Amino acid sequence: MSASPVNAPFGSVLAGQMAVAWYRGGRWSPTEIRPLGPLEIHPAAHVLHYGSECFEGFKAYRHADDSVHVFRMDRHLARMQQSARALILPEPDTAQLAAAVTTLIDRVRADVPAAPAALYLRPLLFGTMANIGAAAQPSNEACLVVLASPVGDYFAGGAKPLKILIEEHAQRCAPHLGVVKTGGNYAAAMGPTLAAKKAFGVDQVLFCPGGEVQETGAANFLLIKPGHILTRALDSTFLHGVTRDSVLALARDLGYRIEERVFGVPEMLDWVQGGEAALSGTAAVLSGVGTLVHDGQEMRVGNGAIGPETTRLRDALVAIQQGRAPDRHGWLQRV
Numbered sequence: 001m002s003a004s005p006v007n008a009p010f011g012s013v014l015a016g017q018m019a020v021a022w023y024r025g026g027r028w029s030p031t032e033i034r035p036l037g038p039l040e041i042h043p044a045a046h047v048l049h050y051g052s053e054c055f056e057g058f059k060a061y062r063h064a065d066d067s068v069h070v071f072r073m074d075r076h077l078a079r080m081q082q083s084a085r086a087l088i089l090p091e092p093d094t095a096q097l098a099a100a101v102t103t104l105i106d107r108v109r110a111d112v113p114a115a116p117a118a119l120y121l122r123p124l125l126f127g128t129m130a131n132i133g134a135a136a137q138p139s140n141e142a143c144l145v146v147l148a149s150p151v152g153d154y155f156a157g158g159a160k161p162l163k164i165l166i167e168e169h170a171q172r173c174a175p176h177l178g179v180v181k182t183g184g185n186y187a188a189a190m191g192p193t194l195a196a197k198k199a200f201g202v203d204q205v206l207f208c209p210g211g212e213v214q215e216t217g218a219a220n221f222l223l224i225k226p227g228h229i230l231t232r233a234l235d236s237t238f239l240h241g242v243t244r245d246s247v248l249a250l251a252r253d254l255g256y257r258i259e260e261r262v263f264g265v266p267e268m269l270d271w272v273q274g275g276e277a278a279l280s281g282t283a284a285v286l287s288g289v290g291t292l293v294h295d296g297q298e299m300r301v302g303n304g305a306i307g308p309e310t311t312r313l314r315d316a317l318v319a320i321q322q323g324r325a326p327d328r329h330g331w332l333q334r335v
């Protein structure tokens with residue numbers, strides 16, 4: 001691995017080892033840890049034609065005493081199982097996948113950077129059955145890979161408030177797949193997101209089909225005020241973020257009132273007059289939104305800067321991840 005990966009763009013530097021297992025003949029092969037490199041798959045592989053793929057993303061942190069800890073891996077692996085089931089892919093064996101991740105972390109331990117950087121883990125599962133006539137047939141073969149990537153602090157250059165377009169027509173993905181972490185959803189959101197970047201110079205699109213606030217292309221959305229959070233209740237239309245769940249748990253501990261329900265664009269616009277808005281996800285943890293673009297008009301969120309509540313909640317979560325605050329919820333697993 002090259003020097004100073006933590007200054008490189010997120011995910012662009014990979015550790016030198018990966019974990020690989022194959023599902024064939026109704027069973028999983030043992031996991032192989034091997035040097036990072038190309039995989040051989042058939043050009044007729046199911047994933048290349050019919051998009052049978054899902055993935056996960058979570059982080060391991062090096063603490064001040066040099067011990068390494070992975071954050072809420074159980075939740076991420078359970079979500080991977082759920083994604084596999086939704087896409088009718090062979091389900092990974094949870095114990096085998098967990099062992100693949102921890103073994104890989106151990107093998108690349110020297111590449112786990114010190115805080116605020118971290119090691120990002122990316123398991124992926126895809127259908128490898130070679131049959132281009134299987135449009136309406138599940139793949140009976142699959143490949144499971146785990147990649148590791150040392151990543152820097154998302155906000156190394158200082159956190160900047162985000163500018164977000166409110167999109168009330170286009171959908172991020174098919175409604176029943178919102179809860180599935182599958183590559184096709186990203187492909188579906190790419191067109192509207194790039195168009196919005198070009199037209200309005202925004203960072204992200206907040207999908208609000210039918211006027212109901214959902215999430216952005218890769219992060220959940222929260223409205224925050226002192227002692228109060230409003231966010232959409234869990235349903236099949238959006239991805240159930242582990243970061244969202246963690247932020248809500250910490251906010252509850254801090255005495256915030258958590259409101260989880262459907263809300264519309266007008267209520268959001270009202271909220272941001274004095275309140276805060278933030279995006280949550282593993283990569284950036286909690287990112288403040290400074291500007292919303294609605295019907296071609298720019299609207300400031302609060303005073304346009306990242307709000308104090310957003311910063312407080314983000315710091316509380318990051319302190320646990322980095323081992324600077326007690327892990328009261330048992331979210332960290334030492335590797």
Ligand SMILES: *Cc1c(COP(=O)(O)O)cnc(C)c1O
Pocket residue numbers: 057181215216217218219220239240241242243244280281282283
């Ligand atoms: C991965 C992802 C998130 C964030 O989930 P975390 O578990 O918090 O990392 C949010 N939305 C979408 C669409 C995602 O794919």
